[in-house]
Amino acid sequence: MSTVHLKRPQGQVSLGMLLLKGRTFIALALLLIFFSLRAPNFTEWGSVVLMVKHASIYGLLALGMTMVIITGGIDLSVGSIVGLSGMVAGGMLIEGIRLPWVSGTIFPNVPLILLIVFSLAILIGLCSGLLIARLKVPAFIATLGAMYICRGAAMLRSGGATFPNLFGDAAKGNLGFDLIGAGSIPGIDVPYSILIFMVMALIAAFIMKKTPLGNQIYAVGGNERAAQLSGIKIHKVKVFVYIFSALLASLSGIIMTSQLRAAHPANGESWEMNAIASVVLGGTSMSGGVGTIGGTIIGVLVITVLNDGMIMMGVSSFWQMVIKGVVIIVAVVIDLVQKDLQKKAALTARLK
Numbered sequence: 092m093s094t095v096h097l098k099r100p101q102g103q104v105s106l107g108m109l110l111l112k113g114r115t116f117i118a119l120a121l122l123l124i125f126f127s128l129r130a131p132n133f134t135e136w137g138s139v140v141l142m143v144k145h146a147s148i149y150g151l152l153a154l155g156m157t158m159v160i161i162t163g164g165i166d167l168s169v170g171s172i173v174g175l176s177g178m179v180a181g182g183m184l185i186e187g188i189r190l191p192w193v194s195g196t197i198f199p200n201v202p203l204i205l206l207i208v209f210s211l212a213i214l215i216g217l218c219s220g221l222l223i224a225r226l227k228v229p230a231f232i233a234t235l236g237a238m239y240i241c242r243g244a245a246m247l248r249s250g251g252a253t254f255p256n257l258f259g260d261a262a263k264g265n266l267g268f269d270l271i272g273a274g275s276i277p278g279i280d281v282p283y284s285i286l287i288f289m290v291m292a293l294i295a296a297f298i299m300k301k302t303p304l305g306n307q308i309y310a311v312g313g314n315e316r317a318a319q320l321s322g323i324k325i326h327k328v329k330v331f332v333y334i335f336s337a338l339l340a341s342l343s344g345i346i347m348t349s350q351l352r353a354a355h356p357a358n359g360e361s362w363e364m365n366a367i368a369s370v371v372l373g374g375t376s377m378s379g380g381v382g383t384i385g386g387t388i389i390g391v392l393v394i395t396v397l398n399d400g401m402i403m404m405g406v407s408s409f410w411q412m413v414i415k416g417v418v419i420i421v422a423v424v425i426d427l428v429q430k431d432l433q434k435k436a437a438l439t440a441r442l443k
Contacts (some may be wrong), residue, residue: 151287255352
């Protein structure tokens with residue numbers, strides 16, 4: 092008697108994989124439809140622009156986080172760097188820089204303030220990267236420590252108080268800070284914050300797709316030992332991604348502080364969770380080696396629409412946290428399911 096082997100039609104497997112790969116688009120479309128019907132003023136132009144501005148701020152964190160997670164790491168310090176960057180910038184605008192050796196105070200202009208803040212962020216990223224790459228400190232521990240240090244430093248900068256009214260002063264020569272986050276391109280009315288995010292997204296995508304460094308980032312996350320044996324300087328790759336992540340977090344903090352025209356040490360609190368959620372929703376694997384900048388951008392839009400939509404509906408902030416937690420868990424589970432299906436498909440192809 093002959094045995095009949097039943098095979099699942101190839102089209103069904105392909106359709107299932109297609110739905111899994113396009114899950115973030117599907118989630119975004121469903122959220123847009125749902126909130127358009129249920130949330131007041133969700134589709135108004137002002138609300139749309141505000142959501143895109145929020146997505147730009149969160150998105151900067153997510154771009155850097157994407158590179159970090161692709162290497163198999165994690166960066167928990169980005170939210171605290173947002174707060175510290177705003178406090179450092181706000182302090183220089185309001186109080187200037189004291190020079191004890193001449194008993195005086197100087198007030199740097201806005202470009203110099205940005206240079207100082209970004210240099211500080213680079214230093215923070217460098218320290219985290221060296222701890223992880225050279226001293227083999229787990230990324231979770233190294234960046235958790237950096238998170239507490241940066242948040243504590245932000246509190247110490249003003250004793251926990253806010254630096255308000257960050258417009259600058261013509262007499263001090265530091266006008267223009269508020270235009271970074273609140274200004275728009277003349278003629279087309281596109282906020283600078285959105286333009287900054289678009290430029291940084293293009294730079295990040297170029298690095299990951301068109302440069303040897305991008306290939307090395309994927310290689311380190313895919314198989315660190317194999318990458319090392321192939322001649323890749325994994326220490327330099329890891330240090331770069333943490334510096335890049337810290338720098339983008341600092342830029343996000345500057346934009347947010349500029350928009351609010353005030354700096355508070357608690358700014359950016361828990362934003363690292365939004366960044367991680369966006370990256371995972373965008374298809375980046377938490378185990379490293381897989382992910383795209385384009386997917387992360389869609390993930391950022393999902394998280395932003397979810398956040399702002401729930402706020403417009405008047406959903407309690409406590410429920411918002413619960414829902415975002417569920418979203419993160421579901422995204423990770425779906426990622427694991429997709430990996431399992433891909434392994435089975437590859438095994439089936441080899442056995443044929």
